[in-house]
Amino acid sequence: MFTLADALRILLTGVSYGMILFLIASGLSLIMGAMGILNLTHGSLYMLGAYIGLTVAPLVGSFWLGALLAGLSIGVIGLVLERGFLRRLYRQFNDQVLLTLGFVYIFGNLALWIWGSFPKLGDVPAALDFSIPMGRLDFPVYRLALIAIGLLIFGASWYLQNHTRAGAIVRAGMDDREMVLGLGINFGLMSLGIFLWGAFVAGFAGALGSPLIGASWDMGFPILIQALIVVVVGGVGRVEGTLVGALIIGLIDSLGKTFMPDLAQFTVYVVFILILLVKPSGLLGRVQVDEGAQPPSSFFQGVGQRLPRQFNARWKELAVAYGPYLLLLLAVIIFPFVAPAYMRTTLTQIMIFGVFGLSLNLLFGYTGLFSLGHAAFFGVAAYATAILAVQLDIRLLWVLLPVGVLFATITAALMGLVALRVSGVYFLFVTLALGELLAAVALKWVNLTGGSNGIFGVPYPTLGLPVPIRAQGYYFIVLAIFLVCVFALYRITHSSFGLILQGIRDDEKRMQHLGYNTWLYKYAAFVISGFFAGAAGVMFAPFVGTVVPAYLGTATSALLMLMVIIGSAHLFAGPVIGAAIVLFLQYYISIWIPARWPLVLGLIFVLSVLFLPGGVGQYLDRWWRNLRFEKPTIEVPQAEEVPEHV
Structure with missing residues (x-):
């Protein structure tokens, strides 16, 4: 018999998964909104964070210290990505996508090389390694801890974005970057900080999620797609939208796996398409950036240009032309x-x-x-x-x-x-x-x-x-x-x-x-x-x-x-x-x-x-x-x- 406790367990399962999605997608959304960069390596950064966390935690003797070190390690990787590669590609959308796609393949194959092809599952912290009865099944306390951590990070992110000078600069940069640069503000340094924060949170989320989702060398694309769906549903650039989108997707995933396990994978996509049809910019999203205002990529220059005719109809010229x-x-x-x-x-x-x-x-x-x-x-x-x-x-x-x-x-x-x-x-x-x-x-x-x-x-x-x-x-x-x-x-x-x-x-x-x-x-x-x-x-x-x-x-x-x-x-x-x-x-x-x-x-x-x-x-x-x-x-x-x- 389905009880209220069962409903609560399904709800909390969806919310806990939604919090993991929030941690992944919040950095991705902020990087896109403030910097105009589509970082397709974000799922791979999560994957590397999961691997580093479950590798380092036994060495340092602490799950939480291992998760923190995983986040910091991924932050360093983010520093190399932003300063060494993406910095020269601002406002070049096509180049960003291709470059970060390349790093998805690189990171995935390196993970396969280092950690092998078998998925790994992290250990739950000893203090949280128990469950409480909830309906017909027990509910892991660790999931409750994830909900609390997600809410804390959301609160800190919301406060920083809406009630600090740095947050005001970020929001102004989303609306009019040229104005911010014209005021003499070092938006480049601010952008670097945003990218490092996004990378750190992705790596930290990977370590936190490893006891539930595990770590696998090929999980970069699936995680990225889930994060992108969250960003589109909630809207780019707003932490509130990311949280709402993550909770919606998490709850739909939990309900689907409970009542329609064979169709659970499709329910998320159906909701995604419906929201897109109703509100293309997302539930709480900002107005979309007009990509047409950006300078065209060098890839496009000269496409389809007609050449002046160099030859007349004489057969010798035709032979040279088409021979x-x-x-x-x-x-x-x-x-x-x-x-x-x-x-x-x-x-x-x-x-x-x-x-x-x-x-x-x-x-x-x-x-x-x-x-x-x-x-x-x-x-x-x-x-x-x-x-x-x-x-x-x-x-x-x-x-x-x-x-x-x-x-x-x-x-x-x-x-x-x-x-x-x-x-x-x-x-x-x-x-x-x-x-x-x-x-x-x-x-x-x-x-x-x-x-x-x-x-x-x-x-x-x-x-x-x-x-x-x-x-x-x-x-x-x-x-x-x-x-x-x-x-x-x-x-x-x-x-x-x-x-x-x-x-x-x-x-x-x-x-x-x-x-x-x-x-x-x-x-x-x-x-x-x-x-x-x-x-x-x-x-x-x-x-x-x-x-x-x-x-x-x-x-x-x-x-x-x-x-x-x-x-x-x-x-x-x-x-x-x-x-x-x-x-x-x-x-x-x-x-x-x-x-x-x-x-x-x-x-x-x-x-x-x-x-x-x-x-x-x-x-x-x-x-x-x-x-x-x-x-x-x-x-x-x-x-x-x-x-x-x-």
């Missing part, structure tokens, strides 16, 4: 007959991810929308293909391709209705969360998707001919689809529609004043990008033979974004170049040091942001234009080295 393309196409056709099998396989994968990257760049490079949920369309199409081919034994390419693309397009149409209600950093949050939601659906819907095992044995498609399709034949199928998609995307990006997207990217308000329905254009770009991502997903499922939930998640989207950036988002062919670079690196590094590939991948993210702001493609473009006797498309300037504050 290299024809030679390249001829080489790609001959390649599978003369190259080793592994090279043919790699080139097939490059073409698939080339289409995938081009579809993302329609959003990122041409429209200025930074999405970390793009893999959702890719994964949905891959699952649709696998279900048709394996479970329904439908293998005709003429059925698999349109059905897979249709499901991806429908998914994009639905996601776009939600995601495009917001802009800037909120858009990234929403796409990331929606992508993870679909990955969770694939993980839980075992009867349809196979759960964590996925769907195995996806065969090559058939063309309705008596000749069976093998690896070499599938190479040419992928090549044909690749060429069609590249041609279609080229025509789209170089049409008047593509030029309007570039205008929206550069100055959306101006385009609105000119009479354009910018939301409709962005929505169309979102759906079109999902269409082509679906084509890549259809090709990918038979290529690997297995479809798993990870293909829908953030890790796949992040890898794709790296391909776009390292290849050059300002070049039409940049994503294809980036796919070739990343996939070749992945192939060889996985042979030499397979366990360290995520570490190398993270370093590639960091180095690309710091030293290749225009991507490798800018140099290849220069060489290619010289080969065709043309001028380079653009000259990519170097990133600014002087930050707006010291």
Whole structure:
């Protein structure tokens, strides 16, 4: 029989979990609101704090001292991150995201290297290691202690933010940073203090949460997503909003696990989407920052610029202009007959991810929308293909391709209705969360998707001919689809529609004043990008033979974004170049040091942001234009080295 004591236990369980979320998200929200920095390493800082806390506590003989030292250690890591890397990237949103994504991979792989792959659970302090009867079950006293600690930190944070000079400066900086700088206030030092406080609280929360949640090398992304949901629900920059958002998510999680354990993971996302639809800035959030007012990243400069015609219609000039393309196409056709099998396989994968990257760049490079949920369309199409081919034994390419693309397009149409209600950093949050939601659906819907095992044995498609399709034949199928998609995307990006997207990217308000329905254009770009991502997903499922939930998640989207950036988002062919670079690196590094590939991948993210702001493609473009006797498309300037504050 369900009693009042049971209800109280469920309530306190949700509140205690909410307090852990509050400790994680409060620093993230403050850093975003006051500094304008999206620190995606925040979940990883929590993870490192958990590991350091449970490692140090037995050595010093005190759980609380171990938690304090964990927080201080993470504060030092935060100091290195802010002074050494993020300081030069203020007001460069795209660079911040890519840099911190790189450190997520680095920290995760280092944790795997140091502490191993098995999750660890911290010890509860001896003085609190008991429970009290509450309904049909007992309630751990340690959870009550977490509630008390969370309330104390909330009270201190609220007082500092609302009743001190430092808090007034922080709030003023959120509203008008230029005014604060104009008054001679050292906002740079204040920003450093904010970042250190956020890092300290994240590490301290990791140590406090280790007896309940534990520590695992791969928990950085899941924790980050929970914190981002809290920030979006409560609103950026206000400690009260963060507390309200954390308590709402904590209570929903507790109620879901009690009454709907199979659907508990989805209830949080449902509430998140509903609140977003009703109040996009969060329940207690400030007015959103207009990202369009910020200077465009160097990644975007020159995207889609038309070149003046250099040649007339005479055949010699045409041969010089288009001959290299024809030679390249001829080489790609001959390649599978003369190259080793592994090279043919790699080139097939490059073409698939080339289409995938081009579809993302329609959003990122041409429209200025930074999405970390793009893999959702890719994964949905891959699952649709696998279900048709394996479970329904439908293998005709003429059925698999349109059905897979249709499901991806429908998914994009639905996601776009939600995601495009917001802009800037909120858009990234929403796409990331929606992508993870679909990955969770694939993980839980075992009867349809196979759960964590996925769907195995996806065969090559058939063309309705008596000749069976093998690896070499599938190479040419992928090549044909690749060429069609590249041609279609080229025509789209170089049409008047593509030029309007570039205008929206550069100055959306101006385009609105000119009479354009910018939301409709962005929505169309979102759906079109999902269409082509679906084509890549259809090709990918038979290529690997297995479809798993990870293909829908953030890790796949992040890898794709790296391909776009390292290849050059300002070049039409940049994503294809980036796919070739990343996939070749992945192939060889996985042979030499397979366990360290995520570490190398993270370093590639960091180095690309710091030293290749225009991507490798800018140099290849220069060489290619010289080969065709043309001028380079653009000259990519170097990133600014002087930050707006010291």
